[in-house]
Amino acid sequence: MESEQTVDNIEQRKQELLQFLDFYELTPEILHCLINRIEVKADGIPKIHYRFSAPIIE
Numbered sequence: 001m002e003s004e005q006t007v008d009n010i011e012q013r014k015q016e017l018l019q020f021l022d023f024y025e026l027t028p029e030i031l032h033c034l035i036n037r038i039e040v041k042a043d044g045i046p047k048i049h050y051r052f053s054a055p056i057i058e
Contacts, residue, residue, distance in 0.1 A: 013052055 020030050036049040 016033060023030060034051060036051045039047045
């Protein structure tokens, strides 16, 4: 059951990303689909929280 959900999530993310493969301009819509939030530390270093993560391989 969990592996089916993982495959479904991967397929959904793949379809979303395919829509953006041929883009020439980074639009707010694309940015919001890929990035959850951006934090900037006091020293000015950004930390980007993506909406996706690398799959865990067991």
